Amino acid sequence: MKLSHAVVLVTGANRGLGRALVQAALEAGARRVYAGARDPAQLDALVKTAPDRIIPLALDITDPRSLEAAAARAPDITVLFNNAGVLASYSILASPGEHIAQDFATNAFGLLAVTKAMLPALERAPGGSAAIVNILSVVSFASMPAVGGYSAAKAAAYSITQALRGELAAKQIAVHAVFPGPIDTDMVRAMEMAKTSPQDVAKAIIAGVEHGTEDILPDPKAGELFALWRRDAKALEREFVTMSGL
Numbered sequence: 179m180k181l182s183h184a185v186v187l188v189t190g191a192n193r194g195l196g197r198a199l200v201q202a203a204l205e206a207g208a209r210r211v212y213a214g215a216r217d218p219a220q221l222d223a224l225v226k227t228a229p230d231r232i233i234p235l236a237l238d239i240t241d242p243r244s245l246e247a248a249a250a251r252a253p254d255i256t257v258l259f260n261n262a263g264v265l266a267s268y269s270i271l272a273s274p275g276e277h278i279a280q281d282f283a284t285n286a287f288g289l290l291a292v293t294k295a296m297l298p299a300l301e302r303a304p305g306g307s308a309a310i311v312n313i314l315s316v317v318s319f320a321s322m323p324a325v326g327g328y329s330a331a332k333a334a335a336y337s338i339t340q341a342l343r344g345e346l347a348a349k350q351i352a353v354h355a356v357f358p359g360p361i362d363t364d365m366v367r368a369m370e371m372a373k374t375s376p377q378d379v380a381k382a383i384i385a386g387v388e389h390g391t392e393d394i395l396p397d398p399k400a401g402e403l404f405a406l407w408r409r410d411a412k413a414l415e416r417e418f419v420t421m422s423g424l
Contacts, residue, residue: 179307179352180388182207187255189239189292190262192220195313195361198380199259204228206384212252214239214262237262239288245295256303257387258296260289261313267327278327285331290338300351309352311387312339316357316400319407320415324422343392354392356383359399372399 186203190196191213200213211228213221214237221234235251238244239262266280267273293310300308318336321329336355343353362373374397386394395401407414 179309179390180207181257181384183209184256184307185210185212185252185254186257186259187212187214187235187252187296188259188261189214189237191215191224192217195358195376195379196259196261197224198376199261199383200224200232201227202377202380202384203257203259204231205381206388208257210254212248212255214248216244237292239292240283242291245291249295249299252296253299254302255296255299256307257309257311258293258300259311259313260292262288262292263313265325265328268325269323270321270326270330273327278330281327281331282334285328286334286338289335293342301349303351305350308350309354309387310342310346311354311356311383312342313356313358313383314339316359316403317418318355318357319404320411320418322418322422323424352387352390352392354387354394356386356394356396357400357404359397359403361397374399 181203186208188196188199188211191200192215200211203211210231210233212233212235213224214235215221216238218234218236225232225234235248237248264280264284267277289312312335314336315332317329318332339353339355346353358379360373361379362375379396382396383394395404403414406417
């Protein structure tokens, strides 16, 4: 499928990869992009870059009332980018339970909730033109103990993505899983590791969607770690332990 003339919704669009996805979708020819954020005022600068094509949308994916209102305001979407996410917990043993719950509330349950809220619009799209793009992580494949709670939530989101793919195939709604490695955003800026720019990752994601790639590896590190996982899942688990400094 092509994003040319698509109507797109990007959650968590106010910064980082979300902002880059909005811009990449516009460059790919999207007719309209709904940019979702809990505080739409944070989208002002982004909207000014293309005020005739970017529509700010108040959206908290953990709030049912916010989801209902957003679905009513964006009834024509054809492509949903589930990008909103948090990194609230780190060590699975040291992190407070409420921080781990926050990771699951946004990264897993929130992803599912916004998908359900926007599904009627996606079902109205012409056959073969609708897609759901879930931004996951390479830690969906194996846990990185330094961010064990986050890893568990992303693994759950991967399982949800697979379930959605199976259920929605008959409705001709494509479901893509995206597994980025470290991205140079505020979320992991303090972590010392090689990172890919959000702009490069966003362009690779758009390319993967347009080529119909179900599992998208949008940066070199993601490809390297995925190849290791395919060869030896235990080796990736050990690699993430080493990367955690344990």
